[in-house]
Amino acid sequence: MTGLGLRYSTRQGEVRALRDVSFDLARGEALGLVGESGCGKTSLAKSLMRLLPDNARPAGGEVLLDGEGLLSLPEEEMRRVRWRRISLVFQAAMNSLDPVYRVGQQVLEAIEAHGVEETVASARARVARLFRLVGLDPRVMERYPHELSGGMRQRVVIAMALSCDPDIVIADEPTTALDVIVQDRILRELKAIQGQLGISIIYITHDMAVVAEVTDRVGVMYAGRLVELGETAAVFRSPLHPYTEALMSSFPSVSGEKRRLASLSGEPPDLADPPSGCAFHPRCAYATALCREQSPPRVGRGGQWAECWHPLDPAAVPVDPA
Amino acid sequence: MAGYLLRRVSQMILTLFLILTVTFVLVQAQPGDYASFYALNPDLPPDVREQMRATFGLDRPVWEQYLIHMRNTVTGNFGVSFGHFPRPVLDVLAERLPRTIVLFVSATAVSFYVGFLLGKAIAWRRGGILEYAATISGTALFTAFTPAFALMMIWIFAFRLGWLPVGKFLDPLVWRDADVSSTSVFSLMLLTAAAFLAFASLVSFASRRSQRIGGRRSAVPLLLAGALVLALAWYLSGIGNLALDILRHMILPVATLTLISFAGTMLLTRNSMLETVREDFVMAARAKGLPDAQVRDRHAARNALLPVVTSLIYSLVFAIDGSVIVESVFSWPGIGLTLLEAVRTEDLPLVMGAIVFIGFLSLLAHLVVDVLYACLDPRIRYR
Structure with missing residues (x-):
């Protein structure tokens, strides 16, 4: 995915939800995307699957899946890419299941639409297998969404996402609506399934703990831009961008020393009218006149990079954003 | 579900009772005396007048007439229509x-x-x-x-x-020489419609149970065939033109x-x-x-x-x-x-x-x- 941009036209004018976001995803890799609400995480997920509302307009960039450009595909071919190649675990499991059909039927429907199985019997057997994989009794297939608990629904949604053997699963806040214990169990299972099936997962979340637990690499988003990207361990050990540091210090660490949790003051910027220069400068402790006036360069260290005038590690050197 | 239906039906009976009461009160509240209107109407033959009096209890007090009205309704005895004399009301309504x-x-x-x-x-x-x-x-x-x-x-x-x-x-021109009544033709038409609906639901049920994905055949040809058979049956029955006439009027x-x-x-x-x-x-x-x-x-x-x-x-x-x-x-x-x-x-x-x-x-x-x-x-x- 390179240089992806996205604009929403709204009554308040044009909102630039994504600005020149680029990253790549290897087979079998787990990538985390973190950021505050409204920073463009979900817009990014929808752009990848081309599920945007009518007022959204892609503004440049390209999504390449095995070398094939998705943004220019005809609708009918894109339909076949959805779920078969890229599937989605929705953030609100209750609302993403249709209330009038049995949950098994809703998984079956995807399998039928893509012709993954030949007969209804084999498709049902596949659904039963998937349900067992995510820790559900296959008899749950015959239940309606309102008869299930939040955790069960989330498992159904995960089973649904895996139903057509996708290459990439985008998990958009997969566990936000659940209590911590269920959340943890589901994340572990998802990670195990990922290893078992060799799929790539993009975790979209605002929860740094989730990122630390399940991802290989992490990207930090701010105001529609990717501001830092690197190996999860490296980013956690020594972030380059002040925003990343601020995000991390707002979460408690179990093993680390006792410290006061810092909360980041201020609001994320209005994307209809983003600040000049570095979008983070109004909230940044290190901001200078330079940050207000000019867009920051990309600086890096090893495989990790950030877009900042004053990276937290002075050893970071400017890198070519290619 | 059965319990729900039972409760709904009993509610319906209660509502029906209210409807009956209101109807009775409305008719009673009309200007002019309901009882004497019938009992003294010289246009009615005396034996009919007598029969009416007995059926509706016209010489009884109002509250008794009300009870009689209720009993008549429950037993389906609505009396004889004047306009369609001497057919019973129930027959006209049916x-x-x-x-x-x-x-x-x-x-x-x-x-x-x-x-x-x-x-x-x-x-x-x-x-x-x-x-x-x-x-x-x-x-x-x-x-x-x-x-x-x-x-x-x-x-x-x-x-x-x-x-x-x-x-x-x-x-009337189409029906002049017909030896069947319009009511019986109409009943037959209703029966046909019911038969077709039953057939259609059977077909759609069967097609949903199909085991192959993708190769599912459309149910439309089968439904068309069913409709054709029924149409042919009407055509051969010799009263098809009568049914068609009713349809045209609809x-x-x-x-x-x-x-x-x-x-x-x-x-x-x-x-x-x-x-x-x-x-x-x-x-x-x-x-x-x-x-x-x-x-x-x-x-x-x-x-x-x-x-x-x-x-x-x-x-x-x-x-x-x-x-x-x-x-x-x-x-x-x-x-x-x-x-x-x-x-x-x-x-x-x-x-x-x-x-x-x-x-x-x-x-x-x-x-x-x-x-x-x-x-x-x-x-x-x-x-």
Whole structure:
């Protein structure tokens, strides 16, 4: 995915939800995307699957899946890419299941639409297998969404996402609506399934703990831009961008020393009218006149990079954003 | 479900009891003495007068007459109609009621279907020519004055163009040499429709149980074949032209009723659909890579249907109410026209019978829609 941009036209004018976001995803890799609400995480997920509302307009960039450009595909071919190649675990499991059909039927429907199985019997057997994989009794297939608990629904949604053997699963806040214990169990299972099936997962979340637990690499988003990207361990050990540091210090660490949790003051910027220069400068402790006036360069260290005038590690050197 | 039905039916009986009481009070409250109107009417032969007196207890006090009225209703004894003398009221109603039910059930079904399809289409593709055309014409027709519009339809299609009969249930010229009664032909037609519906539901059930994915055959040829067999049976029976004559007489009233009322369902469906398409599960359906039509019909429209079905109750009641107007404009000899005639000729037994049956019909329609709703929405389980 390179240089992806996205604009929403709204009554308040044009909102630039994504600005020149680029990253790549290897087979079998787990990538985390973190950021505050409204920073463009979900817009990014929808752009990848081309599920945007009518007022959204892609503004440049390209999504390449095995070398094939998705943004220019005809609708009918894109339909076949959805779920078969890229599937989605929705953030609100209750609302993403249709209330009038049995949950098994809703998984079956995807399998039928893509012709993954030949007969209804084999498709049902596949659904039963998937349900067992995510820790559900296959008899749950015959239940309606309102008869299930939040955790069960989330498992159904995960089973649904895996139903057509996708290459990439985008998990958009997969566990936000659940209590911590269920959340943890589901994340572990998802990670195990990922290893078992060799799929790539993009975790979209605002929860740094989730990122630390399940991802290989992490990207930090701010105001529609990717501001830092690197190996999860490296980013956690020594972030380059002040925003990343601020995000991390707002979460408690179990093993680390006792410290006061810092909360980041201020609001994320209005994307209809983003600040000049570095979008983070109004909230940044290190901001200078330079940050207000000019867009920051990309600086890096090893495989990790950030877009900042004053990276937290002075050893970071400017890198070519290619 | 059984317990729910039982409770609903007992509620219905209570409501029916109230309807009967109100009807009785209304008739009693009329100016002039109800009892003496019959008992002293010199137009009636003395033996009939005597029989009436005994049936309705006309020489008894009012409260006793009320009890007799209740007993008569329960035992189905509504007395003898004056206008159709000497036929019993029940006999007249049994002939007229199916005609009303068929006319209004078909009109309601057609207008609901048309309204739902249009509403679905204009909500899915906003801002097209279809949306403007359907909304403007639909609203204009919806607000039209029913009798004037019905007369205009008759004037255009029956009088100027001559495509359809002006009114009435049948054409006497066609029926002059027929040796079957229109009622029995009509009953046969109802039977045919019921048989076809049963066949269609069987076919759709069977096709849903098909085990192959992708290679599912369409049920349409099979349904066409079924329809053809039934049509052939009618053709060979020799009374096919009579059935056709009744059908021809139904077209204009059904079309008029549809045109007048489809906009209600259409606008309701449109609004409901606009709400539903914003739901996450509709986006989930698209994300699953389902074809556009499947997302629209199986998910968006299927959920948008629920609040629209609730409105079906009102349109059914409206249809039954409106039967008086529509039937008299089209001279359709159903229960509405019967009621109007009976009121005009002071045929009180028939008035009472007709009102009781209209009330009963409304209650029944209500129950049917409630049960239908429970079938459509799994979240609703009546207890």
